[in-house]
Amino acid sequence: MEPIVIKDLVKDFGGFRAVDNLTLTVRDGTFVGFLGPNGAGKTTTIKILTNMLRATSGSVYLNSVDIVENPKEAMSNLGAVVETPEFYQYLTPNETLAYLGELRGMSAESISSRSAEVLETVKMSGWADQRIGKFSKGMKQRIAIAQAILHHPSIIILDEPTSGLDPRGMAEVREILSGLKSEKYTIFMSSHLLSEVQEVCDEVVLIDHGKILRSGSVDNLLGSINIHRIEARTLQQIDNAWLNNISKIEGIEELRASGPASFVFTLKGGDREQAIMLRSLQSMGLDIVSFKRSGIALENLYLSMIKESR
């Protein structure tokens, strides 16, 4: 039984198609990153998955239960953080968890013990009995993650969980996500942050204009990348004349100096193309000190895929 199955999903808003025949299966126990630029259809898909939007056509199953036909059963083993949820300002974190725990059928004892655990997990124990009204966005996001895992769901859906957080808040949330990964949940997380997906996810689905561009394990996708960002360091000072000559070599794009004696560029191709490139640079009289791939590989793939889809 696959935890999340999406079949031929379409969502139209008036004349705009936000999700376009999207078909996707998330395997048990995997941490899947749903990656795409703003407006790609990530949040719309997640809102349909969590029964907050109705699909125009297609179907969505959580643990083999149709979300439209039986939303209560479909969402019984789901924990979700969608957008940046707001909380009832008159409640404390403990009361919020009690409210949601009661709705999910947890006993009072279970709510009490589990609330302490999840608040400890998200480092909010010290705020358990303070009204949420004045909490910062980062604190609210941590409470949101706490409520999502409160009832030990089998599936967790997260919609851009680090969105709007400062660098420290982002690091804290990523640490929590890494912790969740080790607990063997099935996690489906949307993000437009490549580094985040590469850091915590096992698999990635690239989406743009509501369509899946590519999907697979992060390792396989990285292996299939044929565009690389390369940084070269030389003995010579790299001036405009050198840059002009280097730019004439076939396959070089986005060339720029990265220091007094270094430059970066993107190169399409694999090891063979890189060897040819290195030979060309040396034949120009450049003394290459080092020649290495730089930057985040997934970013190269992501940018090229997005570019092609537009």
Next chain:
Amino acid sequence: MSDVARADGKLIPTDMQQAMIVMKYDLLKHLRSRRLLGMLAIEALLLILISALILEGSENTFIGAMGGYASFTSTLIIIAATLFAGDAIVSEFQSRTGYLLFPNPVRRSSIFVGKFLSAVLATAIVTVIYYAVAIGVSAIVSNSLEHIDLAFASLGLALLYGVAAVGVGILISSFMKGSTGSLILTFFLLFLILPAVDNLFSLVEQSPTISLTFAAMAISAVLSIPYPPETDMITIPVEGFGEFVTYFHTPSVSTAVLVMIGWILVTVALAYLAFQRREMTA
């Protein structure tokens, strides 16, 4: 009814149990947001003013004193329904708390029923306290409880009107985009717009039978002995223009009850449909 189980085998509460949970936490909201306390403060002020007028005045019958209180009942109910129901649904969308509540194993119907019952209960608490004080003061002033049955009849009609007014508030809050607009529309519809339409009917012999605020007139009319006629006509001679005729309409108790029940059924049904179909797009 529910046999839905979580991964650990524990059962999810039934739809009605979940509605009660939503109601409990919604009532807590009314308490902590100080709306209920504010409402009780308004009620206390109103009771003190009316009691002072009655104690100062010449009214010394139980039913007469009760009539003084009952004439303000619908205003009190309109304020209560506005505060407790006027933004009950829209607030989940506008303040984004729906993102927390909706992705749970709970049907929209349970959320709707819980919120509706919480608003009805809060309005009923306010109404019952008002009548308890009114009956007490009227009994002291008149030193009698003669026709107390009519006071209870008035309370019954007031409670029914409260449910209908909450229905109007819930309906408006289920399709409006903002809380403030929803609260204002609920209040002005019940306090100004519908009564203004009712007043137009004083020009014609036909009564505004299906109007909710017209039906609410039975709350105080039931305390009159004898019960006012359904239509009374007064002719006022105006020099140079002949005679000006004006009509006073009073709903019968049975008509008022039917109209209020009709409003409850229609507003609640429409509100539920609107809430059920409403998407979390913002």
